Amino acid sequence: MPKPRTRRVPVRMSRPTGTGSWLRQLHFSAFSLVMMGVLVLAVIVLAPTVQAFLSQRQQIADQQRAVDQLAAQVDTLKDQRARWNDPSYLRAQARDRLYYVMPGETSYLVIDDRPPAAKQDTTPVSSKLQKTQTDWVGSLFGSFMGAGLTDATPQQLSGDGGAGSTPAPTPTPNPAPKK
Template identity: 70%
Template sequence: MSKPRTRRVPVAMAAGQSGAGSWLRGIRFSGFSLVMMGLLIVAVVILAPTLRSLIEQRQQIADQQATVDQLKSQVSDLKSQRARWNDPSYIRSQARDRLYYVMPGEISYLVIDDRPPAAKAAEQGPISTKIQATKSDWVGSLFGSFMTAGLSDATPAQLSGRGGTTPPTPTPTPTPGK
């Protein structure tokens, strides 16, 4: 008859150690498993840089494709714009708008600011609380003074309001004590 099977318990487990420690000690590596692990490590070392460069190249291709798509849209926009410039009515309207050209016999009016003066004044507030606008037009009065003096036939005595008399000449007065 056969012998009864007895269960063999490793010595480490019998001493009360954990199951993980005994499992680790129970692993035996054969030559084939060591060669396969070495080949796996070599494959990772060789393939990792190649995969990284592959991913970088894919990213560059995607970036270049996006650039090509953008340039294609710009080309289509420029083609449509060129087609518009081939139309004589579009050229005429652009000359009117941009260069203010008119057709022969037409009169062009250029309105710089079409708001009423009251709306312009209401929009502008005082520049500063300290600086106020002058009540008189000093430029106009200065210009008027020059024009009056330059175009008048009157003598300086007449302009000063003394009439036709000559101004009195000052006489020296004696100083006391001399």
């Protein structure tokens, strides 16, 4: 008996959307798995070596910068040495720094050549620090001499002399020795 003919109609299947669709289309072979294993092993083996290489390159760059700075300093010092070998520069430095004069010249040294307005600068240095208007050396000397020439006890000097503080006694002259 003959089979009835059926007609096949192509059915279009919808593709699922999303991130999982591309994963289903991947097919791993043994070779691709071995190659991925070799790649991971290479990264594990080479990572410390690459890190050491980069660290050494950084150290080399730092040392090169230090060498460049020292070379610039050497050039500056060579220039200074060349200037000091020049007799006119040496003579000028002796005049400026040591106040030397040539034979027959007269040297005048001005101590304070600022005008009087510039000498009296009363602006405070900062809001917290102020210039003291007292003579601290004179105060210290007076305190030292007062403490050395008095016969008062320390309690009387500090004002803690009890209920009534007595004034500090004045030193009396020693009587003249009898002959």
